[in-house]
Each structure stands twice: as structure tokens, then as C-alpha cells.
Amino acid sequence: MLSVELKHRLPDFSLDVRFEAPLGVTVLFGRSGTGKTTVVQAVAGLLCPDRARIMVDGEVLGDTDQRHWLPPHKRRMGYVFQDARLFPHLTVRQNLLYGQKFAPRGSKPESLDRVVELLGIGSLLHRRPGLLSGGEKQRVAIGRALLSAPRMLLADEPLAALDEARKAEILPYFERLRDEIGIPILYVSHSAAEVARLATTVVVMQDGRVRHQGAAADVLADPEVMPTGVRSAGALLKARVHCHHSDGLTELEAGGVALFLPRIDRTPGTTVRVRIAAHEVILSRQRPEGLSALNILPGQVEHIRTGSGPGAMVSLRTPAGRVLARVTRRSAAALDLAPGVDCHAVLKTVSIAPVDIGRGQ
Amino acid sequence: MSGVTAWLGPQEWQAVQLSLRVSFWATLAALPLALLVAHALARRQFRGKQLLNGLVHLPLVLPPVVTGYLLLMVFAPKAPVGAALQQFGVVFAFRWTGAALAAAIMGFPLMVRAIRLSIEAVDPKLEEAAATLGASRPWVFITVTLPLILPGVLAGAVLGFAKAMGEFGATITFVSNIPGQTQTLPSAIYAFLQVPGGESAALRLTLISVAIALAALLLSEWLARRVAARVGGR
Numbered sequence: 188m189l190s191v192e193l194k195h196r197l198p199d200f201s202l203d204v205r206f207e208a209p210l211g212v213t214v215l216f217g218r219s220g221t222g223k224t225t226v227v228q229a230v231a232g233l234l235c236p237d238r239a240r241i242m243v244d245g246e247v248l249g250d251t252d253q254r255h256w257l258p259p260h261k262r263r264m265g266y267v268f269q270d271a272r273l274f275p276h277l278t279v280r281q282n283l284l285y286g287q288k289f290a291p292r293g294s295k296p297e298s299l300d301r302v303v304e305l306l307g308i309g310s311l312l313h314r315r316p317g318l319l320s321g322g323e324k325q326r327v328a329i330g331r332a333l334l335s336a337p338r339m340l341l342a343d344e345p346l347a348a349l350d351e352a353r354k355a356e357i358l359p360y361f362e363r364l365r366d367e368i369g370i371p372i373l374y375v376s377h378s379a380a381e382v383a384r385l386a387t388t389v390v391v392m393q394d395g396r397v398r399h400q401g402a403a404a405d406v407l408a409d410p411e412v413m414p415t416g417v418r419s420a421g422a423l424l425k426a427r428v429h430c431h432h433s434d435g436l437t438e439l440e441a442g443g444v445a446l447f448l449p450r451i452d453r454t455p456g457t458t459v460r461v462r463i464a465a466h467e468v469i470l471s472r473q474r475p476e477g478l479s480a481l482n483i484l485p486g487q488v489e490h491i492r493t494g495s496g497p498g499a500m501v502s503l504r505t506p507a508g509r510v511l512a513r514v515t516r517r518s519a520a521a522l523d524l525a526p527g528v529d530c531h532a533v534l535k536t537v538s539i540a541p542v543d544i545g546r547g548q
Numbered sequence: 549m550s551g552v553t554a555w556l557g558p559q560e561w562q563a564v565q566l567s568l569r570v571s572f573w574a575t576l577a578a579l580p581l582a583l584l585v586a587h588a589l590a591r592r593q594f595r596g597k598q599l600l601n602g603l604v605h606l607p608l609v610l611p612p613v614v615t616g617y618l619l620l621m622v623f624a625p626k627a628p629v630g631a632a633l634q635q636f637g638v639v640f641a642f643r644w645t646g647a648a649l650a651a652a653i654m655g656f657p658l659m660v661r662a663i664r665l666s667i668e669a670v671d672p673k674l675e676e677a678a679a680t681l682g683a684s685r686p687w688v689f690i691t692v693t694l695p696l697i698l699p700g701v702l703a704g705a706v707l708g709f710a711k712a713m714g715e716f717g718a719t720i721t722f723v724s725n726i727p728g729q730t731q732t733l734p735s736a737i738y739a740f741l742q743v744p745g746g747e748s749a750a751l752r753l754t755l756i757s758v759a760i761a762l763a764a765l766l767l768s769e770w771l772a773r774r775v776a777a778r779v780g781g782r
Binding site (some may be wrong): 228231233258259263264268274331332335379 | 671672674676677678679680681682683684687692695704720778
């Protein structure tokens with residue numbers, strides 16, 4: 188477990204954060220320019236803040252009050268940078284093995300074979316980094332960090348420099364790290380989709396402060412703490428792959444309710460987490476008929492949040508879990524929505540993008 | 549080789565050999581220090597950085613005869629440093645070692661410039677990445693920085709060597725122009741031009757000078773391009 192207490196003055200604002208990152212993936216979530224990268228650099232020792240105390244598993248990596256600040260090479264924090272930063276004069280294989288010779292005796296780094304298999308980079312081993320694609324570079328960078336026998340993995344917006352297709356290529360590898368390697372990961376992101384896919388814990392940062400810390404589903408469902416605005420608010424449902432249909436759909440089962448998605452590449456029986464964006468959900472008091480949307484979840488209104496704008500965020504309790512719907516205040520009034528009222532959430536199958544579907548835990 | 553020695557007179561051949569020896573040792577001795585100074589100028593922040601930068605470049609702008617005279621004032625057998633070194637059997641004045649010292653000092657700014665530019669072309673983020681993988685500062689330098697700048701270091705060495713081959717003013721002031729002792733290639737050309745009938749010998753040595761300088765420049769350009777390719781990772 189990592190615990191961080193940090194105060195630092197930046198040119199535009201001051202940073203004052205305190206949080207803990209337990210096992211699993213802790214996502215530092217916030218808009219650009221809220222000091223997330225500064226926090227991660229301080230954890231890695233690349234930057235010494237004005238005041239900080241950073242501990243991992245009971246060992247103090249740095250405590251400015253005690254004038255103790257370990258340099259980066261003594262911290263054993265695997266760092267995956269936004270720009271992969273592979274060594275251009277070394278082959279992929281030499282890059283991967285770079286950290287191994289500095290790992291302390293007695294530490295057990297992952298084996299090269301396992302990491303190569305996990306990240307699917309076997310065919311790249313003898314190439315030079317200059318000729319790799321962005322996604323390939325990032326996979327090698329992840330492998331290089333893993334093979335240095337780190338106590339923890341720090342990932343600073345590792346997907347931000349990639350296009351959508353490359354992001355979709357890398358995300359599953361982080362899921363595998365989370366589920367198969369069991370190394371704690373501190374992951375910086377400003378993307379709700381990445382939070383939905385990866386986070387075990389979310390630390391929401393805003394203007395240099397920790398605004399909220401909690402489980403991914405709670406944070407995503409709470410538009411108040413969503414730093415990236417209401418458009419990225421949504422619910423996170425846990426579901427099980429039930430079967431694949433011949434017309435290209437996959438049927439999930441969530442709390443006894445069937446959910447239909449465009450076909451996903453998972454074997455029946457596996458669990459997945461599905462993010463349902465609030466603005467994609469339609470509400471109906473009666474069970475709708477003669478409607479093209481395939482997913483209709485019966486539920487009860489939990490609460491309604493309204494702000495100064497025309498929108499209202501309706502939280503619905505359904506057998507599949509909590510679902511959020513963003514509707515207009517006018518619609519909410521027309522439907523007589525109020526806590527306790529029965530209501531149906533309607534969701535188009537195609538509104539669930541592949542990037543919204545992640546591995547369950 | 550015998551063809552060259554037959555083409556050149558004994559005194560000319562002696563001057564070429566001496567120049568090669570002087571330049572080789574001058575380059576070899578100056579290179580580690582140039583690397584250290586270039587690294588400090590490129591990567592470190594410290595007090596007196598501009599002063600160091602100025603000192604390094606001083607031989608480029610000072611009249612060489614002034615550099616030679618300053619060396620003489622410091623390293624002459626009667627001068628404090630010269631006398632102290634003589635205790636250990638190290639003598640610079642009027643010896644080929646003195647010619648090497650003068651050549652090293654005159655070539656030093658060129659070496660530092662070439663190496664500094666190549667260090668600045670290396671992204672410090674790569675060095676940061678190496679540190680997070682467990683490499684201490686010296687290891688980062690050995691395993692990341694040095695391999696990436698190696699062509700730049702060689703380019704600096706080539707330039708320094710060429711400069712040493714051509715050094716005249718400081719050399720002749722500091723160690724004079726003694727055939728077989730301190731008469732380097734440029735000093736020999738100068739000496740031949742002072743005596744009637746020496747023009748043909750001077751011309752032969754001039755051709756050799758031009759060839760060496762041109763080859764060094766081409767080689768250092770080629771090496772500099774290698775740095776760019778290497779840093780690009782192809």
C-alpha cells in the first residue's frame with residue numbers, strides 16, 4: 188500500500204493532497220493541469236516537492252520533514268511514461284532487460300518470457316524502438332518497467348498520446364496486469380472510460396486537491412465529483428457473459444436482467460464491467476413497446492440531482508445495479524419523476540462501445 | 549609508406565611523424581576532461597558556469613601567441629608550476645610534450661563544443677527513465693548517455709586532432725621550432741619558407757595538411773549525422 192501526503196507550490200496553483208493507494212489499480216483522476224503528474228513524479232522521486240511524506244508498505248521513501256528523500260534509482264517504482272521513453276540505442280529485448288541488472292538481490296522480477304507473453308511483444312524483441320508503432324512502444328515500456336522488479340507501477344497517462352484504436356489495444360494489457368500480476372498500480376488519467384475499465388480505487392483530483400476517494404462505481408455514478416463534467420458521468424455494471432447470438436449480438440446477464448451488446452470477444456461465463464454513459468440512457472414510466480432499443484431495465488428512482496443548467500441526473504436502482512440517466516429537467520417534470528417512482532431505463536445496444544467494456548475482477 | 553618517405557625529405561617526414569604523435573597524445577589526454585566539462589555545461593547548473601564556459605572558449609579567441617606565452621610563464625623550468633613538475637621529471641618547455649600540451653589546449657574548445665552539442669541532443673527524459681529503472685547517475689551516464697553521444701565524442705576527437713595537427717602560434721611560442729624535437733608540421737612549413745629553395749618542401753607539407761584537415765572535417769560531419777540517427781533509434 189502506498190500512502191502519499193504532499194504539499195507543493197506550482198506556478199499557477201498549490202498542490203495539497205493526501206491519499207492512499209491499496210492493492211489493485213488506483214486511478215488519479217482529474218482534468219489536465221490539476222497536478223496529477225507532479226504527484227506521480229514525487230512518488231517516483233523525480234521531483235522533490237516543498238513538503239511530502241511518501242511511504243510504501245511501511246517503508247518511508249521520502250519525508251521532507253526528516254530531510255530524507257530517496258533518489259529515483261533507490262525507490263524501485265516502475266514508471267510508464269506517456270511517451271514510452273525507450274532507449275533508442277538498444278533493441279527491444281535489451282530495453283526490456285535494462286532494469287534487471289539493477290534489481291536488488293533477492294527480489295524476484297517477472298521472467299522475460301512471461302512478460303513477453305503477457306504483452307504480446309514476442310515478435311518485436313530484436314527490433315529497434317525507432318521502428319515500432321506507438322502502441323508497441325508503450326507495451327515494451329510497460330514490460331521494461333515490470334522487469335525491473337518494481338514494488339509498484341506508476342503509469343502517467345500512458346494512453347494519452349495514442350489514437351483511439353491504439354488505446355483499445357493497450358487497455359486490455361493493463362487489465363491483465365491488474366488481474367494476473369497483482370502488482371499495485373498508480374494510474375493517472377483524465378478519461379472516464381479508463382477509470383471504468385481499470386480502477387479499483389479512484390482518487391479524484393481538482394485544482395490541486397483530492398476531491399473524493401472511493402470505489403470506481405461510486406465515483407463514476409456521482410456527477411458531483413466527476414472532474415471531467417457531466418458528459419462523462421455514467422454507471423458501472425458488473426455482468427456475466429451469457430451467450431453469443433448468431434446475429435452478432437452478445438447477451439450479458441446482470442442481476443437477472445438480460446443486456447444485449449454488439450458482439451464482444453469473451454467466452455460465456457466470464458465477468459465483465461460495462462460502463463453505461465448517463466447521456467445514452469432514456470427513461471420511460473411505462474415499459475415501452477414497439478421500440479427498437481433492446482435493453483430495457485426496470486427500476487426505481489433513487490434520487491434526482493439538478494443544477495443550474497437545463498439537465499437533471501436521475502439515479503435509478505435496477506436489478507442490474509445503479510444506472511444513471513441524464514435527462515432534461517423538463518422531461519423529469521413531465522414524467523413526474525421523484526424518489527421511489529417506478530421507471531424503466533432504455534439503452535440502445537450500439538451505444539455501448541467496446542472501450543466501455545472491461546474485464547471483471 | 550616507403551613511397552611517402554621517399555617523396556618527403558627526412559626533415560619533412562620527421563615533422564609529419566612528430567605532428568601525428570603530438571596530436572594523438574593531445575587528443576587522448578584532452579578527451580576525458582572535455583567529456584567531463586561538456587557534461588557539466590550541458591546538464592548541470594552551478595555557480596561559475598558562464599565563467600567556465602568562457603575559460604573553455606578562451607583559446608579560440610585569444611591570439612595563439614598569447615596562449616603560448618601564458619603557457620611559457622606557467623610551465624617554464626623556472627616558473628612555479630614548471631619547477632614543481634620538474635621535481636617529478638615532467639618537463640613541458642621546449643619538448644614535444646609541451647607541443648602536445650599546447651595542441652591539447654588549442655583543440656579543447658572544439659572538442660567540448662562537439663560533445664556538448666551531442667549531449668544536449670539526448671533527451672534528459674531518457675536519463676530519467678533509466679533512473680526509475682534503478683540506474684544510479686554514473687550508470688545512467690555509462691549505459692544511456694555515453695552510447696548515445698559516442699559518435700559526437702568521436703567527432704569532437706577528430707576535430708581536436710585536426711586542430712592539433714594545425715597548431716602553430718602557441719606551439720612555436722611555448723616550445724620553439726627545434727627539428728626532431730618540437731618542429732611540428734606547421735612549424736616545418738614556416739621554417740622551409742624562411743630558407744631559399746624551401747618552397748617545394750613547404751608545398752608537399754601543405755598538401756599533407758590540407759588532406760588531413762579535409763579528411764577530419766568529412767569524418768566529423770559523418771559522425772555527427774550518426775548521432776542524429778542513433779538518437780532517433782533506427
